[in-house]
Amino acid sequence: MRITSRPLIQRILVWLVLLGAALISLFPMYWLFVMALTPIGTIPPSEPYLVPSPFSFSNIARLLTSAKDYGRWAVNSIVIAVVVTLWHTIFDTMSGYAFAKRDFPGRNVLFGLILSTLMIPAQVTLVPTYVVTRQLGLLESDPLISINGFQLLSVNSLAVILPGLAAVFGVFLMRQYIQTLPSELEDAARIDGCSELQVFTNIILPLCVPAVAALSIFSFVRNWNDFLWPLIVLRKSINYTLTVGVAGLQGEFSTDYGIIFAGAALAALPMIIFFLMFQRYFIEGVRMGALKG
Amino acid sequence: MKPISKFIRQHGWSYLFILPTIATFSIFILLPVLSSLVMSFGKYTFRDGLVPITPFYKNYVDAFTTQSGVFVGAIKNTLIYSIFTVTTNIFVGLILASLIQPLGKRLQNVFRAAYYLPAVTSAVVIGMTWRYIYNGQWGLANFVLTKLGLITEPIRWISDPDIALGSVILSAMLTVPATAVVLFSAAMGAIPNEYYEAAELDGAGPIRKWWNITLPLIKSVTLYLVVLYTIASFEVFERIYTMIPSGVANATETIVTQVYQQGFVQFNYGVAAAQAFVLFVMIASVAVIQFRSLRSDVQY
Numbered sequence: 233m234r235i236t237s238r239p240l241i242q243r244i245l246v247w248l249v250l251l252g253a254a255l256i257s258l259f260p261m262y263w264l265f266v267m268a269l270t271p272i273g274t275i276p277p278s279e280p281y282l283v284p285s286p287f288s289f290s291n292i293a294r295l296l297t298s299a300k301d302y303g304r305w306a307v308n309s310i311v312i313a314v315v316v317t318l319w320h321t322i323f324d325t326m327s328g329y330a331f332a333k334r335d336f337p338g339r340n341v342l343f344g345l346i347l348s349t350l351m352i353p354a355q356v357t358l359v360p361t362y363v364v365t366r367q368l369g370l371l372e373s374d375p376l377i378s379i380n381g382f383q384l385l386s387v388n389s390l391a392v393i394l395p396g397l398a399a400v401f402g403v404f405l406m407r408q409y410i411q412t413l414p415s416e417l418e419d420a421a422r423i424d425g426c427s428e429l430q431v432f433t434n435i436i437l438p439l440c441v442p443a444v445a446a447l448s449i450f451s452f453v454r455n456w457n458d459f460l461w462p463l464i465v466l467r468k469s470i471n472y473t474l475t476v477g478v479a480g481l482q483g484e485f486s487t488d489y490g491i492i493f494a495g496a497a498l499a500a501l502p503m504i505i506f507f508l509m510f511q512r513y514f515i516e517g518v519r520m521g522a523l524k525g
Numbered sequence: 526m527k528p529i530s531k532f533i534r535q536h537g538w539s540y541l542f543i544l545p546t547i548a549t550f551s552i553f554i555l556l557p558v559l560s561s562l563v564m565s566f567g568k569y570t571f572r573d574g575l576v577p578i579t580p581f582y583k584n585y586v587d588a589f590t591t592q593s594g595v596f597v598g599a600i601k602n603t604l605i606y607s608i609f610t611v612t613t614n615i616f617v618g619l620i621l622a623s624l625i626q627p628l629g630k631r632l633q634n635v636f637r638a639a640y641y642l643p644a645v646t647s648a649v650v651i652g653m654t655w656r657y658i659y660n661g662q663w664g665l666a667n668f669v670l671t672k673l674g675l676i677t678e679p680i681r682w683i684s685d686p687d688i689a690l691g692s693v694i695l696s697a698m699l700t701v702p703a704t705a706v707v708l709f710s711a712a713m714g715a716i717p718n719e720y721y722e723a724a725e726l727d728g729a730g731p732i733r734k735w736w737n738i739t740l741p742l743i744k745s746v747t748l749y750l751v752v753l754y755t756i757a758s759f760e761v762f763e764r765i766y767t768m769i770p771s772g773v774a775n776a777t778e779t780i781v782t783q784v785y786q787q788g789f790v791q792f793n794y795g796v797a798a799a800q801a802f803v804l805f806v807m808i809a810s811v812a813v814i815q816f817r818s819l820r821s822d823v824q825y
Binding site for chain 2: 246249250253254256257258260261263264267277278279280319323324326327329330331334335336337339342345346349351352353354355356357358359360361362363364366367394395397398400403428429432453456457459460464474475478479482483489492493496497499500503504506507508511514515518519
């Protein structure tokens with residue numbers, strides 16, 4: 233299927249469609265940044281800007297002084313996403329390995345049980361999980377871990393972190409990947425006297441790097457972007473994640489569009505940079521079935 | 526003691542390896558799913574706990590009748606949203622993947638990245654951006670349409686209840702389906718070139734080859750994507766919550782906005798649980814129907 237043999241007009245049409253789709257895909261994001269970098273204050277502009285004129289960081293400066301917790305939200309988002317991601321990269325790999333390679337009583341039953349919940353929408357668990365987190369006192373906002381007076385984690389963050397540890401998609405991803413690895417290496421390592429834990433850390437883990445990379449990227453993005461559950465359990469501004477805080481800007485600064493645009497653009501920026509850096513792993517991860525989007 | 530210690534020596538590590546997964550899975554998925562089912566047949570308050578109700582299925586009746594049946598409208602809205610967005614997304618994904626397939630590796634990557642980039646940003650940011658694209662006075666949509674001479678009066682995209690749902694749907698249709706492009710193009714890349722060469726010897730043109738070789742061979746991916754996108758569209762929330770935060774005359778209520786409303790604004794936990802189970806039944810039946818329909822006429 234080489235396109236070069238086709239008539240010119242057909243090739244032009246193909247390019248028009250592909251470039252048009254790219255424009256439609258990227259333009260809303262582009263426009264968001266244009267509006268964030270144009271000083272628009274409280275008076276709505278008479279027509280939308282298509283390039284920042286004049287280019288200015290004043291919206292961002294006003295955002296950071298008016299929405300005082302913005303930096304806090306970013307810290308909360310990072311801490312939550314990092315903790316949940318670390319958990320999944322370690323323990324999903326371990327259980328994925330056990331389900332893929334090890335034979336033990338109850339393996340198929342347990343895996344089938346996990347599999348059967350895949351189709352149950354997350355919304356089904358909202359109410360009881362809310363009841364449990366509230367009864368455990370996780371809706372309180374006392375600080376939990378602080379370093380030199382800087383609060384890393386509040387009790388309320390646990391209300392987001394703990395249920396986040398239970399996502400099972402990583403278990404499937406890792407099981408599927410590890411199943412394709414040859415078993416000879418493990419057997420050889422055992423004969424050489426490796427303990428079971430060493431077999432896992434020295435043989436399996438190094439071979440899992442591509443899948444672990446995809447899993448950790450997706451877990452991070454997923455938790456960074458998570459909204460409905462944090463919206464339900466995070467009560468005080470100081471505990472908000474970026475998505476919850478940024479969505480709240482719309483209510484708090486209803487017509488101060490400059491602040492709202494700056495808030496949304498700044499929240500999107502880390503993921504965009506992250507994507508541009510690790511593009512290959514993102515696309516690989518989608519192929520492995522790690523994420524919908 | 527002997528057999529137990531032997532059992533532990535043999536399988537201990539296996540259970541240790543799966544322990545964290547099974548523990549979190551049981552506490553935060555299995556248990557909540559089961560208790561959600563129980564709660565959907567009772568009345569829960571933090572003061573009294575769960576108390577029985579009569580008839581026991583009252584929450585399921587209330588789910589559909591409360592606030593003069595807004596949930597029925599929400600299901601209808603969700604289905605309309607789903608039909609339009611899933612069809613468009615799958616079709617656009619298929620076309621774009623087919624068109625980038627003949628390009629060189631580097632160009633393929635550039636286009637895939639351009640299509641994928643917005644998908645990594647939060648639906649919250651995307652919803653907010655569209656809210657202002659649709660702004661009645663200075664939004665991008667009215668500006669472009671006016672400049673093109675297509676409209677003379679500004680359209681009230683998200684404040685007119687008659688078109689608000691349509692505006693939400695349009696925004697989702699104009700989002701390039703990143704996952705579909707990537708998965709379709711992976712599936713197309715896996716088709717052996719010999720098939721196409723053989724068809725060329727028979728004098729088949731590009732359209733014939735696409736229709737007779739490509740399409741039949743990517744059928745299972747197509748089905749997978751249809752299920753994936755249908756489920757995601759049934760669960761639509763962020764886009765609507767941020768685009769039209771307080772709703773317009775229930776015109777943009779969907780199943781999940783109703784679950785949120787009932788559970789966490791009105792605190793009718795039982796009704797919210799019942800509505801969530803309605804969503805579950807819908808998702809399960811779509812998945813079953815779609816997989817059945819594939820199995821019946823699969824051809825390789």
